[in-house]
Amino acid sequence: MATIPTFEELLLEVHQSLGLKFEQKDKNKLSRLEKPLADHLERVDALLGEIFTALGLEGMARFKAMDDVLEWSAFDKSVELDTWTYVADRRQILWHLFGHSYAPALGRRLAFWTLHERLDTGMPGGRFWFLPGAREDAGARRLIMPVAQVVDWLRDLLGAPMEQARVGLGGKAAQERQQRIDDARKDIDVYASMARELDNWRQGRLPHASTIEKYFPDDAKLEFKGTLRPTPDLPLPERLQGAINFVKAKGLDAEALRDEIPITEVGRLEAILAYQASDADAQRFVELTEERWSAPSMATIRRRLIIARMVQDGYRRLGRFLLGEDFDEHCADPVRNKVLQLVELFKVGYNLTIQAAKESDDPQEQDVWFDSRLTPWDKEGIFLAIAPSRRETGARELSELLSRAFAAMHPGGPLDDLVGHDEASAKCIAERELRRIIACEKEREAVQSCIASLAWGSPFRKLQQQTEYWVVYQVAPSPELPVRIREMACVRARELARTPSEALGAIVLHLHALFHCDRADRPKEMRQQVEQLLALAESNPAYGEWGAVLLNYKAKHHLAINEFEAARESFNAALQACHARSYGPVRGEIARDAFALLVERPPVGFSLGNYEGYMRNMLAFGALSLDDERKLPTLEDTACVVSEYFWENQYAPYPGEPVEEPLARKHTEAIIGTDTMEIILRADWDGLDAWMGRNADLRDKRLRHVRGETVLMTWLGGLYQCRTTKHLHPQIGPIEEVAPIANALERNLREAALRVVKKWPKLINLADFKKQTPLLLAARNGDAAMVAVLLEAGADAEWLDVRGNSAMDLALASGISLCVDALSYWKRGIIQEFSK
Secondary structure (H helix, E strand, C coil): CCCCCCHHHHHHHHHHHCCCCCCHHHHHHHHCCCCCHHHHHHHHHHHHHHHHHHCCCCHHHHHHHHHHHHHHHHHHHHHHHHCECCCCCHHHHHHHHHHHHHHHHHHHHHHHHHHHCCCCCCCCCCCCCCCCEEEEECCEEEEECHHHHHHHHHHHHHCCCCCCCCCCCCHHHHHHHHHHHHHCCCCCCHHHHHHHHHHHHHCCCCCCHHHHHHHCCCCCCCCCCCCCCCCCCCCHHHHHHHHHHHHHHCCCCHHHHCCCCCCCCCCHHHHHHCCCCCHHHHHHHHHHHHHHCCCCCHHHHHHHHHHHHHHHHHHHHHHHHHHHHHCCCCECCCCCCCHHHHHHHHHHHHHHHHHHHHHCCCHHHHHHHHHHCCCHHHHCCCCCCCCHHHCCCHHHHHHHHHHHHHHCCCCCCCCCCCCCCCHHHHHHHHHHHHHHHHHHHHHHHHHHHHHHHHCCCCHHHHHHHCCCHHHHHHHCCCCCCCHHHHHHHHHHHHHHCCCHHHHHHHHHHHHHHHHCCCHHHCCCCHHHHHHHHHHHHHCCCCHHHHHHHHHHHHHHHHHHCCCHHHHHHHHHHHHHHCCCCCECCHHHHHHHHHHHHHHHCCCCCCCHHHHHHHHHHHHHCCCCCCCCCCCCCCHHHHHHHHHHHHHHHHCCCCCCCCCCCCCCHHHHHHHHCHHHHHHHHCCCHHHHHHHHHHCHHHCCCCCCCCCCCCHHHHHHHHHHHHHHCHHHHHHHCCHHHHHHHHHHHHHHHHHHHHHHHHHCHHHCCCCCCCCCCHHHHHHHCCCHHHHHHHHHCCCCCCCCCCCCCCHHHHHHHHCCHHHHHHHHHHHCCCHHHHHC
């Protein structure tokens, strides 16, 4: 059992492979969404910043990288939110995600970055130097690691073995250390030690990021004797001869040069080396050769080594995780070393993107060319994530593909080949994919045909004629079918189930049909049906596969019989079960329902700030979106949203069960009900005094709803709403009729609030759910007179709301100078003077 890695988990893996430090405790909290939202966002931003800095990305390169990362993460999140992992293990999940998404998408993204700004100028341009590469070793093909390739590149530019060219490593710090050793007359060679360590890197040891910085500081002085000096002032024939002589002196023929510079077409290099090429090809060859064998800066060397270290560490850790003890990192056989199949998928994404850019400068034409080079089965399979023709639907289609694949897996099972290593294996994979696509298309047609036929009558007979579980399984949740027929389809799916897991899937669909139909369509015996289905599920040996979903329906069942505490426990258990498997969008829905129940039936000692975790899960799993201004909603606003959702959508007792009312309804009706508003509108102050006597329990408490308002806050809010909505009076009715009533209500609400301040002073400093007190509300609205009254009555002028605003901050923002003056007088201890 396992979940799909979150974006945060992937960032942490990259961060680790770069050799950067991150505390394990914080790592767990970040990936499990257990850090406060502000801290979480700050830490993710810092992670990205540290990664970009380590990779040497600055300015526009960093901006472009961030843009691409965010775009890809949105796609990845879409896939995550629609994918179910069932009993697939982490190894199987990662294998398919890397193959179908991560590897090809990374190749395509890196190609876009390269087209925008070369990231590896001076490195071998005909091969992927930062990936494990195959070389002949004693007659056998073995892989050389990325760090070794960078060390070899460096040795080639130095023009001598590292033990001979070592002086200058470590810069001034190494010189000073060597001087101290020499002064102490010790027989230690600092430079020889560093040269040996570089040789260890070449043999496979992974360098520490700090050691790379130590060996190649900016003040290191290395003599590059193996470079080609640029000669832009010489005529082309002389430059060409110099470049050809240089590569021949290094023993490089056309075949070897294809690995060094990006001129890979057969025959082009041969013609250049024979002085038979066009001037354009000759010019290109000279420029590429001078670039390839140019002297690098220390920053460039560090960057190359850091990138190589990142890939090498990631390659090793992924290989060990996927293949266990069978992993041989130097094995060049993609059948035994399956990680090489992911490397090949990366290369396809990269190479096709680069070639498409050579074919046309028009992005749309590039996409058409790229898409034309993918086989039809690859566009509906392994390359769904990068096929331009699937840009709008790729995430959804990939989620469906992965979910079906995971549903058929058994933990510990073998990893299917994703890429062929020869013609026979490629043909085998193509045939497998074509069979899958044909079967999916037939299934889709069967589902559509079944749904259409059911609408014409005899649903039971027609469902009995269906013999394929997955067809009926997809028919059952069809919203266009009546609830009765959907229930029949669920029963038929259960009859066709071949495994306990499939039987549970049918039960889940039946529960969904019952709980998500219109309330008027709910059967009278719904409670008994649900109890029977839940009992069947709990006796099923595959219960754990569907644990979160079934616990969610168990919570809904408790809620439908007004067992609020049991419902809360089941919702929380369901949310916890989501850490074991991915259930598509269900995790966000569970978090929303759990939060809604919490705010409407809060436990003893309830404090909203302690329950941000629900909102975090809602945001991360699709149940909560950014607001209209693309900003994150606040916890307080989210609580209001789920409060409304609870009563409008979530809370629906079974037929015949009593319906509970909101805890604050009685008090809300007392405060703003018709009778109370009539008293205020008539200025019946004796009647208001009597009202206060009848409702004395409100003199020192908030209302029992999520906003946490008091009588005073409610009437002040009404007063200021009257003031700010005067422009709407003509829409209500004739202005001569509406205005007198509205003005009287505004005037009398002020008087009512003043009487509450006088008689119920404990309400003056009671804040609502946004930590807003009556004083802050008055200051926000520029009500200088009310501010003065509240200050005289003992309001706390230093109180801060949830955003950290004081009364003075809000008064200044209101633009009302008298309001600012009132607070200033209070600070000087002469508020009485202001009141006069």
